[in-house]
Amino acid sequence: MHEYENKLLAFLKDNGASSIEEMEAKLGIGNDAILWAIENLSKQGAIAVKRDAESGVWLTDEGKEDLEEFPEERLVKKLERSGNKWSVSEINDSIGLSWCKKNRWINIEGNMAVLTGEGLAVAKGSRQYAARMLLGRLNRAKAGEVTQIVSQNKDLVGTLSKRGLIGFRERSVVKSVSITKTGSDMLSSSPHDSGIGALTKEIIKSGEWKNKQFKRYDVNAPFEEVLPGRTHLLREFINFVRMVWLEMGFVEVSGPIIDSAFWNFDALFSPQDHPTREMQDTFFLSNPKQLTIDDLGVLERVRRMHTNAWKEEWSKELAQSAVLRTHTTSVSAHYMNKLAGAVNANYPLRFFSIGPVFRNENLDYKHLAEMRMCDGIIIGDDLTLSNLVYTLKSFYSRIGLDVKFRPSYFPFTEPSLEVFYYDKEHGDSIELAGSGMIRKEITKAMGINKKVLAWGLGLDRLLLSSKVCGLDSITVLYKNNVGWLRSRPNIKV
Amino acid sequence: MAIISFDIRDLRIQGVPQEKVLEAILGLGIEIEEKTSKELKLNITPNRPDLLDFTGLVRAIENFAGKRVPRENFYRIKNKPELTISVTEEVYTIRPYIAGMVVKNADLSGNMLKYLINFTDKFADTYGRRRKKLAIGIHSLNAIKGNITYTASGEGSFKPLNSTRPMSFSDIINGHDKGAAYRDTIPKNESGRTLYPYIADSEKTLALIPIINSDATKLSPKTRDLFIDITGTSKTTIRNAAALLACSFMYAGAGVYPVIVSYPMSKETTPALSYDEIKVSLKVADETLGIEAGRHNVITLANRMGYVASKYGSSVLFYVPPYRVDVLNDQDAIEDIAVAFGYDRIVPMPVKGIAEGLASEQYELEDGLASFMVGLGYSEAVNSMLTNEKLNFDSVMKKYEEESYVSVADAKTSSITMLRTSLLPGLLQNLAGSRAEKLPQRLFEIGRVFSLSKGKIKESVKLLVVSEHAKANFAEMRSVADSLLKYMGISYKVKPGESSANIEGRTASIVVGDEIMGRIGEVHPQVLENFGLEEPVVSLSLTLVKEVKY
Incomplete structure (x- = not known):
């Protein structure tokens, strides 16, 4: 007899007919384990089980899919991202649309679906959707709780059922259990001293175990699920990337997340009034609007760099606009400038930095406003494009990608190389990084008479590669659903 | 980046096999955005506006494939000026610069007219900053009588392109779709009066600048002779655009004739085409590229990129064609x-x-802290630093002053207005989004928060820990705090504290030295309700770095 069965029989003998809840509370055995023991014992005729019919609720596959988000919630979020409205003819989600109307989350104005205040609140997550909350409660509810939940939410339960998200069934539940004659016999004939149950300190110390046998466990007995604590996928990946750069002899540095346009653009030779600045949609700050550059030397050198090259006026005020950095290349600019006075440095010097960068974009499954990026530079005298190609090939081969190079354009490098790899699965070439040799106009303005090899790569998107992690979508990274955090994919390399 | 489409049939270049055309496009670093059986969509980087133009693209392909070798002084205008443009004082103070040219025997048949318009529109929208800095107008030369005047006035009228009736300037600005689109380019003069820039010949208005041309000078695929005006506020950009267009027409075999521009104080001839001469030391090239450039035929390589080149001692002289404005x-x-x-x-x-x-x-x-927290059974979350007042303050019942936090201007996503000042709302939102998951739910985040004090930005590093389950309480988090601070080697005291997000009397401050470095507390039920949370939550916050210095 298994330990659980033994305990249960002993309990019933002492307490008479009992409910599962009573046994659960007093025996310290989980619900699953009790049900398992009841089933075993009842097969042997050791217990009598009184059953009752109870209405049960179960989530359909569709219901399970909607636990995270209902179609109508998805739709209002989409509307919110596109300026709170959308052309009705372009909405191909009829379920979402009809529920949005029913819930008064949208108004139809002409051909446009326009969010109402209520709809906006749902889209922004400041209001919870009662239907989905109820679905979640039903999903988690224990057998005994279902009836109460159903009776308190009749209308909404009806709706969920009509939508095919939940189903009902009468099921027989265990009402009470009592011990039979057979059971009593089993219990009394079960030789209490015939084997060691739980191993205790006393048994070990007394040496009792030397003369006795151990009871055999049923290895298929039910078990409790352990909920693990885990680091975030981004940390695991960033740590991996850090390790690669550190192994390759790079020094890890960091720089301001909020910076002036000066360090984000001007110091990197991006003309003030030119489409190159629009290659990256920038978040400007409304408070503070300006960040003063105290180093007047570098300010003047950068001003001269611009007016000489572009023959147009250069505005200090524009340069001092406060921005959320659009790339970690700004950190590289800061470090070039910091090294200006370092006469005795042991060149070539190698730096890398990893951190958040921001793009003012409409959010969707492909675009996030905040991402993680990694920049690197090598500063020295005898550096060539061959060295850059070697360094980047070496880096990517360590994360399992065989990369190639093609010409491209970045305002701050000349020559410029784009790093890409050919994804055989999708027959598509995927851009991984921008790189090149920093323009000598820039090194001069930063005050270093050296060559600088530089590159910048987005980290989030690398996680989509099946060789790195095989993540389905990058938006999941910042949602932090607890279930996902517990069972998230691992870094493969 | 600018995307531009070409009919794939137009890119069948005589003497260059189709696969060589694609090879050249990729070799030049042009990204193919999309390729169908009919159309090629290309992504052109901002340094190469010459490739936005069909002829410019064909030229680059033909050079790269070695089909046409650039000839010395090919882009020299030998023709005599055909027209004069007089610039008046009125317009000189508001939109001062103009360049012009006359083109004869241009081929606008097939898709060529469409490509030309696409190019000028794209150029004016990007480099021309939505026509403010620069705009290009193209007219049928035959419809133009006499010389041109570039001027401005408070009103005027003409029949705009494809219109059936004349309209006044102000009607165009208010009623015509082009007028509405580019209304903001119309400047006011010093006294605040609206002045409309326009060009006219000896008889009539040719265009309201930079909005729309007159219907009288309308182009058709059969038009062969053109007058082109390029106006704006940046002389450099205008010169570049004129060079680009002139070179294109010349490459395609048309004749380009200069135009004299007569400013109030000076005169010049446009377009001004010149070759920059750049000396490239082979040693420097080697040291940059690491390819032993000297062993390869650099002159041939230069030709393939459109340069005329010649050897000069241990260097090579590159003659940069006028259309390469990026070199x-x-x-x-x-x-x-x-x-x-x-x-x-x-x-x-x-x-x-x-x-x-x-x-x-x-x-x-x-x-190290993250590993420690994982050891205590907590999972790590990473939330965005971008948030809004409602989530960051209101949801946790925190009062705030506008001057105390960093705010973001004009986000394309309306839910982004500021940088977070606290990690708590993000984690509570994560719990709220995880209601279908098993309890207990234990999360932590290590992250940056930002605040403003006297206009100065303060960036701090914080640790925030939350635990949600039926029995979550102060004592649980008190134990976590103790083990964490011991791990960090920090001696601390705990004193009664308060926080708007917590239940009064169930909040403690963690005091290190004389400073409050953290807080433990049971989250207030009103806050739980705000997030739709149904179980108790207890939280711990700890300042890891008070102010990050770079």
């Missing part, structure tokens, strides 16, 4: 050597010298 000095020429040579032929070579890697102390500290 500033030898670095740009050296890059073009590499592009023609082929990036895939560059042999990887390791950097010489020993290097010692060194990790950031701050990162290591945070990483």
Whole structure:
């Protein structure tokens, strides 16, 4: 007899007919384990089980899919991202649309679906959707709780059922259990001293175990699920990337997340009034609007760099606009400038930095406003494009990608190389990084008479590669659903 | 980046097989955005506006494939000026510069007219900053009588392109879709009066600048002779645009005739085409590229990128054609050597010298804490630093002043207005989004928060821990705090504290020295309700770095 069965029989003998809840509370055995023991014992005729019919609720596959988000919630979020409205003819989600109307989350104005205040609140997550909350409660509810939940939410339960998200069934539940004659016999004939149950300190110390046998466990007995604590996928990946750069002899540095346009653009030779600045949609700050550059030397050198090259006026005020950095290349600019006075440095010097960068974009499954990026530079005298190609090939081969190079354009490098790899699965070439040799106009303005090899790569998107992690979508990274955090994919390399 | 489409049939270039055309496009570093059986959509980088133009693209392909070798002084205008443009004082104070040219025997048949308009529109929208800095107008030369005047006035009227009736300038600005689109380019003069720039010939208005041309000078695919005006506020951009267009027409075999521009104080002839001469030392090229450039025929490589080149001692002289407005000095020429040579032929070579890697102390500290928290059974969350007042303050019942936090201007996503000042709302939102998951739910985040004090930005590093389950309480988090602070080697005291997000009397401050470095507390039921949370939550916050210095 298994330990659980033994305990249960002993309990019933002492307490008479009992409910599962009573046994659960007093025996310290989980619900699953009790049900398992009841089933075993009842097969042997050791217990009598009184059953009752109870209405049960179960989530359909569709219901399970909607636990995270209902179609109508998805739709209002989409509307919110596109300026709170959308052309009705372009909405191909009829379920979402009809529920949005029913819930008064949208108004139809002409051909446009326009969010109402209520709809906006749902889209922004400041209001919870009662239907989905109820679905979640039903999903988690224990057998005994279902009836109460159903009776308190009749209308909404009806709706969920009509939508095919939940189903009902009468099921027989265990009402009470009592011990039979057979059971009593089993219990009394079960030789209490015939084997060691739980191993205790006393048994070990007394040496009792030397003369006795151990009871055999049923290895298929039910078990409790352990909920693990885990680091975030981004940390695991960033740590991996850090390790690669550190192994390759790079020094890890960091720089301001909020910076002036000066360090984000001007110091990197991006003309003030030119489409190159629009290659990256920038978040400007409304408070503070300006960040003063105290180093007047570098300010003047950068001003001269611009007016000489572009023959147009250069505005200090524009340069001092406060921005959320659009790339970690700004950190590289800061470090070039910091090294200006370092006469005795042991060149070539190698730096890398990893951190958040921001793009003012409409959010969707492909675009996030905040991402993680990694920049690197090598500063020295005898550096060539061959060295850059070697360094980047070496880096990517360590994360399992065989990369190639093609010409491209970045305002701050000349020559410029784009790093890409050919994804055989999708027959598509995927851009991984921008790189090149920093323009000598820039090194001069930063005050270093050296060559600088530089590159910048987005980290989030690398996680989509099946060789790195095989993540389905990058938006999941910042949602932090607890279930996902517990069972998230691992870094493969 | 600008996307531009061409009919794939137009890119069948005589003497260049189709696969060589695609090879040249990729070799030049032009990204193919989309390729169908009919159309090729290309992504052109902002340094090469010449490739937005059909002729410019064909030229680059023909050069790269070696079909046409650039000829010395090909882009020299030998024709005599055909027209004069007089610039008046009125317009000179508001939209001062103009360049013009006359083109004869241009071929606008097939898709050519469409490509030309696409190019000028795209150029004016990007480099021309939505026509403010620069705009281009193209007219049928035959419809123009006499010389041109570029001027401005408070009102005027003409029949705009494709219109059935004349309209006044102000009607165009208010009633015509082009007028509405580019209304903001119309300047006011010093006294605040609206002045409309326009060009006219000896008889009539030719265009309201930079909005729309007159219907009288309308182009058709059969038009062969053109007058082109380029107006704006940046002389450099206008000169570049004029050079680009002139070179294109010349390459395609049309005749380009200059125009004299007569400003109030000076005169010039446009377009001004000149070759910059750049000396490229082979040694410098080698040292940059690591390809032993001297062993390859640099002159041929230069030709394939459109340059005329000649040997000059141990250097090569590059003559930069007038349309290559991006080539500033030898670095740009050296890059073009590499592009023609082929990036895939560059042999990887390791950097010489020993290097010692060194990790950031701050990162290591945070990483150690993360491992420790995982050991306590907590999972790590990473939330965005971008948030809004409602989530960051209101949802946790925190009062705030506008001057105390960093706010973001004009976000395309309306839910982004500021940078977070606290990690708590993000984690509570994570719990709220995880209601279907098993309890207990235990999360932590290590992250940056930002605040403003007297206009100065303060960036801090915080740790926040939350635990949600039926029995979550103060004592649980008190234990976590103790073990964490012991791990960090910090001696601390706990005193009664308060926080708007917590239940009064169930909040403690963690005091290190004389300073409050953290807080433990049971989250207030009103806050739980705000997030739709149904179980108790207890939280711990700890300041890891009070102010990050760079």
